[in-house]
Amino acid sequence: xxxxxxxxxxxxxxxxxxxxxxxxxxxxxxxxxxxxxxxxxxxxxxxxxxxxxxxxxxxxxxxxxxxxxxxxxxxxxxxxxxxxxxxxxxxxxxxxxxxxxxxxxxxxxxxxxxxxxxxxxxxxxxxxxxxxxxxxxxxxxxxxxxxxxxxxxxxxxxxxxxxxxxxxxxxxxxxxxxxxxxxxxxxxxxxxxxxxxxxxxx
Numbered sequence: 001x002x003x004x005x006x007x008x009x010x011x012x013x014x015x016x017x018x019x020x021x022x023x024x025x026x027x028x029x030x031x032x033x034x035x036x037x038x039x040x041x042x043x044x045x046x047x048x049x050x051x052x053x054x055x056x057x058x059x060x061x062x063x064x065x066x067x068x069x070x071x072x073x074x075x076x077x078x079x080x081x082x083x084x085x086x087x088x089x090x091x092x093x094x095x096x097x098x099x100x101x102x103x104x105x106x107x108x109x110x111x112x113x114x115x116x117x118x119x120x121x122x123x124x125x126x127x128x129x130x131x132x133x134x135x136x137x138x139x140x141x142x143x144x145x146x147x148x149x150x151x152x153x154x155x156x157x158x159x160x161x162x163x164x165x166x167x168x169x170x171x172x173x174x175x176x177x178x179x180x181x182x183x184x185x186x187x188x189x190x191x192x193x194x195x196x197x198x199x200x201x202x
Contacts, residue, residue: 004044006051006083007108007115010076011043014108014122014188017145021167029167032143036190039120040109048116053083057101058184061128065186068148069164073186084124085114090201093134102131105189111196121191127151127180135177135202139194142170149185153178175202 021033062081066073084106093099107113107123121140127133127149135154144153146166152159153168154177162168170176172193178185 005047006080007047008044010080011108011115011122013072013076014124015040015043017147017188018143018190020165021143021145024167026167028169029143032141032169032190032192033167035192036120036122036143039117039192040122041115041117043109043115045115047114049112049114051080051083051114052085054086054104055082056086056088056104058086058104058126058128061184062126062186065126065148065184068183069186073147084108086126089198093201096132096134099131099133102128103133110191119192119195121189121195123189125185125187125189127178127185129180129182129184131185132179133177135175136199137173137175137202138191138199139172139197140191141172141193142176143190143192144168144170145188147186147188149183149187150181151178151185152181 018033018037021029024030066077086104086106088100088104105125107121109115109117109122146162146164148164150163153162
């Protein structure tokens with residue numbers, strides 16, 4: 001029997017969150033969660049690309065977020081955190097110096113991810129405490145499942161407070177932003193639709 005790849009446990013935990021979204025009773029969130037679960041490739045299959053970790057500065061706060069999320073997240077995420085492909089691909093902003101050290105995402109399923117897919121992007125987003133992710137947009141439809149941290153999410157100029165267990169849906173090309181508050185923000189994200197065109201600041 002082939003041993004499961006190192007991402008299997010983490011991906012199973014992430015899928016459980018989206019399964020909860022599919023049962024949520026919120027029509028758009030439920031439909032998109034179910035679509036993402038259907039589109040995800042077999043996450044038990046061997047990795048298409050080897051893990052190439054990073055030494056991103058945000059790793060210092062990942063243990064705090066994992067502990068806040070619970071024992072299952074501590075067990076699944078902490079041994080792998082430094083092996084995940086954390087990245088930040090925006091140009092530097094004069095009004096947000098050092099932002100590249102305070103936020104990043106790790107795509108685990110997607111066109112250039114360890115598990116290849118042309119139909120869905122699936123990964124983790126992390127903001128260190130008191131970090132503002134400025135207004136941006138992208139053609140992909142985006143669904144977030146908040147795992148830990150209290151945060152503010154703005155869409156179409158309306159801001160709401162979110163905590164663990166909440167879902168946030170961003171339609172294609174909708175301008176949105178997010179801000180972590182006194183604790184780091186850990187969230188699962190999915191991209192569907194046009195998952196190739198990049199994100200751009202507004």
